[in-house]
Amino acid sequence: MGKPTARDLAVAAGVSLSTVDRVLNNRGGVTEDKERRVLDCARRLGIDRALNQRPARTLRIAVLLQAPDNPFHAAVQANFEAANRDFPHYNLQFRIHHIDPARPAMTVDLVNALSATSDGLVVVSPQNDAVAAALRAFGRGGKPVMTFATDIRDAGRYAYVGPDNRKAGRVAGDLMGRLLGREGGDVVVISGMLSMIGHEEREMGFRAVLRERYPRCRVADVLESMERGERAGDLVFAALKSNPRIRGIYNASAGAQPVVDAMKALGKRDAVVFITHELTEDRRRLLREGMIDAIIDQDPALEVRTAVEALAARFGRRDGPPASLVTPIHIHMIENG
Amino acid sequence: MGKPTARDLAVAAGVSLSTVDRVLNNRGGVTEDKERRVLDCARRLGIDRALNQRPARTLRIAVLLQAPDNPFHAAVQANFEAANRDFPHYNLQFRIHHIDPARPAMTVDLVNALSATSDGLVVVSPQNDAVAAALRAFGRGGKPVMTFATDIRDAGRYAYVGPDNRKAGRVAGDLMGRLLGREGGDVVVISGMLSMIGHEEREMGFRAVLRERYPRCRVADVLESMERGERAGDLVFAALKSNPRIRGIYNASAGAQPVVDAMKALGKRDAVVFITHELTEDRRRLLREGMIDAIIDQDPALEVRTAVEALAARFGRRDGPPASLVTPIHIHMIENG
DNA sequence: TCAATCTTGACGAGATCTCTTCAAACCGGG
DNA sequence: CCCGGTTTGAAGAGATCTCGTCAAGATTGA
Numbered sequence: 061m062g063k064p065t066a067r068d069l070a071v072a073a074g075v076s077l078s079t080v081d082r083v084l085n086n087r088g089g090v091t092e093d094k095e096r097r098v099l100d101c102a103r104r105l106g107i108d109r110a111l112n113q114r115p116a117r118t119l120r121i122a123v124l125l126q127a128p129d130n131p132f133h134a135a136v137q138a139n140f141e142a143a144n145r146d147f148p149h150y151n152l153q154f155r156i157h158h159i160d161p162a163r164p165a166m167t168v169d170l171v172n173a174l175s176a177t178s179d180g181l182v183v184v185s186p187q188n189d190a191v192a193a194a195l196r197a198f199g200r201g202g203k204p205v206m207t208f209a210t211d212i213r214d215a216g217r218y219a220y221v222g223p224d225n226r227k228a229g230r231v232a233g234d235l236m237g238r239l240l241g242r243e244g245g246d247v248v249v250i251s252g253m254l255s256m257i258g259h260e261e262r263e264m265g266f267r268a269v270l271r272e273r274y275p276r277c278r279v280a281d282v283l284e285s286m287e288r289g290e291r292a293g294d295l296v297f298a299a300l301k302s303n304p305r306i307r308g309i310y311n312a313s314a315g316a317q318p319v320v321d322a323m324k325a326l327g328k329r330d331a332v333v334f335i336t337h338e339l340t341e342d343r344r345r346l347l348r349e350g351m352i353d354a355i356i357d358q359d360p361a362l363e364v365r366t367a368v369e370a371l372a373a374r375f376g377r378r379d380g381p382p383a384s385l386v387t388p389i390h391i392h393m394i395e396n397g
Numbered sequence: 398m399g400k401p402t403a404r405d406l407a408v409a410a411g412v413s414l415s416t417v418d419r420v421l422n423n424r425g426g427v428t429e430d431k432e433r434r435v436l437d438c439a440r441r442l443g444i445d446r447a448l449n450q451r452p453a454r455t456l457r458i459a460v461l462l463q464a465p466d467n468p469f470h471a472a473v474q475a476n477f478e479a480a481n482r483d484f485p486h487y488n489l490q491f492r493i494h495h496i497d498p499a500r501p502a503m504t505v506d507l508v509n510a511l512s513a514t515s516d517g518l519v520v521v522s523p524q525n526d527a528v529a530a531a532l533r534a535f536g537r538g539g540k541p542v543m544t545f546a547t548d549i550r551d552a553g554r555y556a557y558v559g560p561d562n563r564k565a566g567r568v569a570g571d572l573m574g575r576l577l578g579r580e581g582g583d584v585v586v587i588s589g590m591l592s593m594i595g596h597e598e599r600e601m602g603f604r605a606v607l608r609e610r611y612p613r614c615r616v617a618d619v620l621e622s623m624e625r626g627e628r629a630g631d632l633v634f635a636a637l638k639s640n641p642r643i644r645g646i647y648n649a650s651a652g653a654q655p656v657v658d659a660m661k662a663l664g665k666r667d668a669v670v671f672i673t674h675e676l677t678e679d680r681r682r683l684l685r686e687g688m689i690d691a692i693i694d695q696d697p698a699l700e701v702r703t704a705v706e707a708l709a710a711r712f713g714r715r716d717g718p719p720a721s722l723v724t725p726i727h728i729h730m731i732e733n734g
Numbered sequence: 735t736c737a738a739t740c741t742t743g744a745c746g747a748g749a750t751c752t753c754t755t756c757a758a759a760c761c762g763g764g
Numbered sequence: 765c766c767c768g769g770t771t772t773g774a775a776g777a778g779a780t781c782t783c784g785t786c787a788a789g790a791t792t793g794a
Binding site: 065066067077081084085087 | 750751752
């Protein structure tokens, strides 16, 4: 038997030759379900033209995250913007919207406004009941809501894409325990905003490991930097000054340089173990210079790619879902920075 | 202007319509350079059929490595075998040949025999002058020789794909220094075969870091397991028994379970830091059980993929070379095993 | 050198695709 | 129910592709 022809495809999909032609040549005027049926059959029949076929309809995905003063959010934003170019075959259009995590009411308004113009949502936001309710409402029509990097409870989300933050915290905790060694010591935890589920989970994981395996280490304080690097530095400065027994700092959030500066100002850089997250360029430099002892990294590029693939799968523009929606955690130290 | 037609392509590539047709329909009877020219022009003209085009000629790549009793080599072998299925668009055929690292003469004979039937070579082998000469001869006709996981000097290789082994050793050394803490202590290094350049480099990197930054740590012994796990266990047993000051073991080679058994037999599991390579299933289990303190991993799947892409690029079956031929190094500890 | 084989181009018949036109069916809103 | 717009299918003309056949070089090996 020869290779499958357009006529075979028409029969298989139960449509006319004309419709097949319209779909295969992206000529429009075909309802979505019929188009999908034709493309599905084409893939099954092994008609390669269908593989690179760019779906006619552009799906608009709104991405909600805070302004990119935080380098992690900057990387996420850049990668989502790049995704508009990098995945032409999915024909998804990502539009960035900045939200202020401290103003949930504005986020709610934005979500409500977007439900008219967006086919899906990617959200990085702290836990908040009103926001969760707005997301549930958005998803009511069958549109996917994806939480990203930090989960949101009761949002009726389609999926969470990002690291297992509890595990990330446990990795940090274990490293802290091991690097502090036999003597142990007091540890200060700086969290971004504990209302970010991801940050809360990191902190819980961190504490859990110390409790389970490193009884000589004690979490002396858990402080919130409100995602402001300067504030993180100030908190560390104050903590180190008031409590000389502090031997470890775990900063799960913004502000690497300010923390290093605080340690240096008190002449304690070498006496304290400093562990943080996100391998950005400036942190990589600090790591190589020995100013940071370990960085727990989630790969934003991979996370965005995973999110894109998962959304494409959700919209039937990809065969199956990605292997895993939980993205890996990497340890970086001075020699593999 | 309309979309480019086969006639345009014929003009652009400077061949007849017939030849274009033969290439586009994989009908054979076209020389390689003409085929490449047609496909290149097709890509440039944006003729999508050419993208998924499987090249007509199957290129035979011989993969030379030792028998898969070592789990790393087993993983490499499995991944190369899988590559025969996973990269149909490159149409490369990988054939595995087992060599005995202790019998270079046999390797030489094999390389000479393969030069008649293979279009390229991937080699995992210890350094040896006769082998290097044979590889140089193989490459004389323009066929690529790729060293993999461990480099070979003076082999006239086209590329080395694998981790930066010196860096891998430095990562291990830094971890050892940090985990041993202030007190430091004696460390035993078990290498597979020091004639494997990669193993030599690991050992050098490991020692260099201890020398530079951890003066309290001393490399008491460098032993060769000859890639036999049992022997690694015996060496560790003997070393621990004869030198009670040993507080660290760095095994850059086969034998995780035997080493753990040796430590346990002497009641020293908790008194000694054990660092090794390769996150295989059984090592992952040992890591989770706390029997191994850290594993430095190179991802064999990624390495093989990189090798395949690099070869495809070399044969003009891919746009550019992969971003990096140096594959990353990952640290795994109990919480991110 | 000669014969066999391979490569390339030309040609043409039929298959297949592309695109336009037209009409019937469908659908939502007055 | 009617109206305007959209979706679907049918048909046909021409463009384009597919594939077999043939012949003229080119290459190779004896």
